[in-house]
Amino acid sequence: MHYFAYRNDELYCEDVPLARIAAEVGTPAYVYSRRTLVHHARVFRQAFPEALICFAVKANSNISILHTLAQEGIGADIVSGGELFRARRAGVEPENIVFAGVGKREDEIAAALKQDIFMFNVESIEELNLIQRVAQELNTTARIALRVNPDVDAKTHPYISTGLRENKFGISMDSALMDYHYAHRLSHIQVQGIHCHIGSQLTTIEPFIDAFKIIRALALELIASGIDIRYLDMGGGLGITYEREKPPLPMELAHAMAPLMEDLPCTLILEPGRAIAGNTGVFLTQVLYTKQTEEKRFIVVDGAMNDLARPSLYGSFHDIRPVQLNTSGEEPVKVDIVGPICESSDFFARERLMPACHHGDILAIMSAGAYGFTMSSNYNSRPRAVEVLVDDDQYRIIRRRETLEDLIQHEELPQ
Ligand SMILES: Cc1ncc(COP(=O)(O)O)c(C=O)c1O
Numbered sequence: 001m002h003y004f005a006y007r008n009d010e011l012y013c014e015d016v017p018l019a020r021i022a023a024e025v026g027t028p029a030y031v032y033s034r035r036t037l038v039h040h041a042r043v044f045r046q047a048f049p050e051a052l053i054c055f056a057v058k059a060n061s062n063i064s065i066l067h068t069l070a071q072e073g074i075g076a077d078i079v080s081g082g083e084l085f086r087a088r089r090a091g092v093e094p095e096n097i098v099f100a101g102v103g104k105r106e107d108e109i110a111a112a113l114k115q116d117i118f119m120f121n122v123e124s125i126e127e128l129n130l131i132q133r134v135a136q137e138l139n140t141t142a143r144i145a146l147r148v149n150p151d152v153d154a155k156t157h158p159y160i161s162t163g164l165r166e167n168k169f170g171i172s173m174d175s176a177l178m179d180y181h182y183a184h185r186l187s188h189i190q191v192q193g194i195h196c197h198i199g200s201q202l203t204t205i206e207p208f209i210d211a212f213k214i215i216r217a218l219a220l221e222l223i224a225s226g227i228d229i230r231y232l233d234m235g236g237g238l239g240i241t242y243e244r245e246k247p248p249l250p251m252e253l254a255h256a257m258a259p260l261m262e263d264l265p266c267t268l269i270l271e272p273g274r275a276i277a278g279n280t281g282v283f284l285t286q287v288l289y290t291k292q293t294e295e296k297r298f299i300v301v302d303g304a305m306n307d308l309a310r311p312s313l314y315g316s317f318h319d320i321r322p323v324q325l326n327t328s329g330e331e332p333v334k335v336d337i338v339g340p341i342c343e344s345s346d347f348f349a350r351e352r353l354m355p356a357c358h359h360g361d362i363l364a365i366m367s368a369g370a371y372g373f374t375m376s377s378n379y380n381s382r383p384r385a386v387e388v389l390v391d392d393d394q395y396r397i398i399r400r401r402e403t404l405e406d407l408i409q410h411e412e413l414p415q
């Protein structure tokens with residue numbers, strides 16, 4: 001469910017017309033719906049009332065978004081010291097923070113230990129040894145899960161599939177028992193869980209359940225051998241509708257998992273990112289030019305791949321809608337919607353049938369609330385877009401547009 005809809009030919013976010021926001025804050029702009037965000041958080045909490053839900057900060061790391069989720073009882077799944085900093089600044093309690101990632105640096109591990117986060121999701125034995133050493137130096141104990149790689153095909157885009165043997169993530173199932181017993185013997189490590197995340201934008205339930213069966217069997221084996229596994233962290237990965245996908249709802253996942261949880265003395269942890277944030281946001285961009293070549297018709301907009309990288313990076317589909325419907329009766333046309341960046345991969349849509357667009361029109365690129373702003377860059381020296389949070393009939397800027405001065409603030413001229 002989301003709160004973006006047309007009323008009288010105008011696209012609204014909650015009770016605010018998107019055209020008004022574009023006119024007042026300019027474009028390109030990310031616009032999020034608070035109501036949608038809160039609704040999605042509650043849907044997860046209702047589906048998994050006993051679970052610890054940790055929002056994957058990489059999906060959307062704006063501190064207002066994290067704060068809103070924290071107020072709904074949602075923690076944070078972090079992958080860097082930067083995300084730890086953001087989560088804490090947003091008011092996420094350390095006991096609701098889990099830390100994954102194959103390349104945690106020593107300073108990041110130390111910062112997380114000092115904050116006493118809930119759990120490290122450890123991805124290699126070398127990392128485990130480093131956490132043990134840092135914990136010893138800080139005279140503390142690190143609570144950990146080992147991230148295991150169940151070798152399950154998530155049937156998603158290969159770049160965002162993470163649970164296959166060939167992927168860099170986690171430890172192999174073959175050595176899991178041995179690795180757990182090794183971790184169990186370390187003086188400053190407290191083994192408390194198993195972690196697994198097989199990929200993102202999953203649109204069927206089966207790979208998730210296949211992985212869960214493998215994790216469940218491992219948990220039972222570890223418990224029988226004297227290792228106190230209390231938490232099963234199944235990562236994130238639930239997909240959303242970008243086009244016509246029909247991904248499972250959190251409640252369907254909960255029902256499918258429930259029988260497999262019954263005899264386990266474990267609490268579930270989930271790390272949804274996209275399913276919570278994806279459809280809470282749109283990216284607004286303005287049409288600069290239209291241009292007809294012998295081959296094609298192009299719509300050149302003021303947003304680009306540096307603002308929203310998904311189409312250029314994965315060839316992802318995002319629905320694109322005019323914020324004001326064209327009522328002139330002009331026929332829809334097939335167009336490429338492209339940005340100003342000097343790369344042919346700088347597109348938002350190709351060969352897309354769109355209502356006729358003209359200079360000055362505002363387009364909303366839908367489903368941009370996850371992996372949108374967080375993956376943006378300053379490529380082509382383009383300042384990052386403004387971010388706005390709508391709340392009923394009002395909106396607030398939650399990150400101001402970067403200025404040209406911001407672009408060079410960390411640079412020095414030679415003396
Ligand atoms: C370890 C981990 N947890 C959670 C997520 C969030 O995934 P999603 O946004 O698909 O829910 C990811 C990214 O795929 C991840 O790598």
Ligand SMILES: N[C@@H](CCCC[NH3+])C(=O)O
Binds near residue numbers: 375
């Ligand atoms: N960045 C990806 C998702 C990556 C998930 C991270 N583990 C996307 O935009 O779809």
